Amino acid sequence: MTIDSLKTPTVALGTWAWGDTGETGNGYFGSQMTRAGLEEIADKAHAAGFTLWDTALVYGMGRSETVLGEVLKRYARSDYQLSTKFTPQAAGTSGDPVADMLEQSLTRLGTDYVDLYWIHNPADVARWTPHLIPLLKSGKVKHVGVSNHNLSEIELADQILGEAGFRVEAIQNHYSLLYRSSEDAGILRYCHSHGIPFFAYMVLEQGALTGKYRPENPLPDGSNRAEAYNGMLPQLKALTDKLASIGRKQGAAAPDVAMAWAIAKGTTPIIGVTKPNYIDGLIRATRMTLADDDIAELEALADAANVNTRGWWEQVL
Numbered sequence: 001m002t003i004d005s006l007k008t009p010t011v012a013l014g015t016w017a018w019g020d021t022g023e024t025g026n027g028y029f030g031s032q033m034t035r036a037g038l039e040e041i042a043d044k045a046h047a048a049g050f051t052l053w054d055t056a057l058v059y060g061m062g063r064s065e066t067v068l069g070e071v072l073k074r075y076a077r078s079d080y081q082l083s084t085k086f087t088p089q090a091a092g093t094s095g096d097p098v099a100d101m102l103e104q105s106l107t108r109l110g111t112d113y114v115d116l117y118w119i120h121n122p123a124d125v126a127r128w129t130p131h132l133i134p135l136l137k138s139g140k141v142k143h144v145g146v147s148n149h150n151l152s153e154i155e156l157a158d159q160i161l162g163e164a165g166f167r168v169e170a171i172q173n174h175y176s177l178l179y180r181s182s183e184d185a186g187i188l189r190y191c192h193s194h195g196i197p198f199f200a201y202m203v204l205e206q207g208a209l210t211g212k213y214r215p216e217n218p219l220p221d222g223s224n225r226a227e228a229y230n231g232m233l234p235q236l237k238a239l240t241d242k243l244a245s246i247g248r249k250q251g252a253a254a255p256d257v258a259m260a261w262a263i264a265k266g267t268t269p270i271i272g273v274t275k276p277n278y279i280d281g282l283i284r285a286t287r288m289t290l291a292d293d294d295i296a297e298l299e300a301l302a303d304a305a306n307v308n309t310r311g312w313w314e315q316v317l
């Protein structure tokens with residue numbers, strides 16, 4: 001059996017915050033986005049050649065997938081790629097909860113296949129991974145990845161898929177200047193030596209690394225991300241100031257440099273795009289080059305910030 005290999009973009013588009021759409025500032029991100037604003041984001045992204053969209057059923061419990069499916073109706077299906085996830089904790093009780101969850105996602109996304117289907121976390125690798133095999137064979141899933149898995153869980157999933165002629169084709173983990181556990185645990189090295197794309201999520205730490213949020217301008221009141229990050233904003237100032245000063249020399253901004261850092265480390269950042277002008281930042285990030293000295297200095301400042309940004313859903317790798 002031959003598998004068409006996954007085409008990996010330089011940057012992918014994240015839509016967790018799109019799950020807040022329609023809410024009045026009380027969603028996970030406390031973001032307020034309009035349908036017209038999301039369409040403008042999509043149009044700018046597509047014009048710039050960014051066409052891989054990452055979502056999950058659990059982002060706003062279906063809301064992110066629904067609104068993404070509606071917005072993408074303006075393009076031919078072959079012009080974009082969809083990445084969504086099976087989340088074990090949200091599995092139903094039917095005979096095949098993985099196939100069921102995929103069907104629900106396909107309906108919401110208005111399509112009959114996803115380009116990349118992820119097992120969202122390693123709740124029970126031996127139980128859930130085999131369910132992906134028939135979905136790959138049917139063509140409803142083109143490629144499979146695993147997210148939030150440690151190295152031995154990645155290897156187990158790869159072995160299970162390998163017995164049917166498939167493989168783990170991508171990894172998706174939290175990876176930012178402030179959270180480099182996949183590097184420390186050897187997962188990044190494993191990906192590079194096996195030619196497996198590593199998708200880095202929360203490269204901007206949900207906005208905390210952009211320099212836009214500061215103690216005097218904290219993340220939106222009442223949101224989950226405010227609770228996670230507002231207390232550490234004072235410690236992040238030296239790092240975000242450095243990101244901004246490196247950016248200024250290349251006509252770029254602090255978040256662009258944080259993204260360029262992730263690209264320089266050999267990863268594909270998945271960036272949560274909530275405003276049309278953020279697409280300009282993606283373009284600048286893909287054009288930047290960072291000197292080794294800049295990378296070393298940024299990592300030293302990140303270590304000196306001495307904060308732990310591990311998400312509540314993540315295990316220690």
Ligand SMILES: NC(=O)c1ccc[n+]([C@@H]2O[C@H](COP(=O)([O-])OP(=O)(O)OC[C@H]3O[C@@H](n4cnc5c(N)ncnc54)[C@H](OP(=O)(O)O)[C@@H]3O)[C@@H](O)[C@H]2O)c1
Pocket residue numbers: 013014015016017029031054055120147148172173200201202203204205206207208210212255256270271272273274275277278279281282
């Ligand atoms: N597999 C998993 O378990 C998992 C977990 C988390 C995330 N993810 C995926 O990874 C994606 C990215 O993570 P994320 O959305 O949580 O966080 P993120 O990408 O670190 O940060 C997104 C936030 O940063 C701000 N931002 C983005 N681009 C910017 C720019 N150019 N300039 C200034 N600010 C900018 C926006 O905040 P404002 O809206 O406040 O401006 C946005 O909501 C998610 O959307 C999701 O697809 C996967």
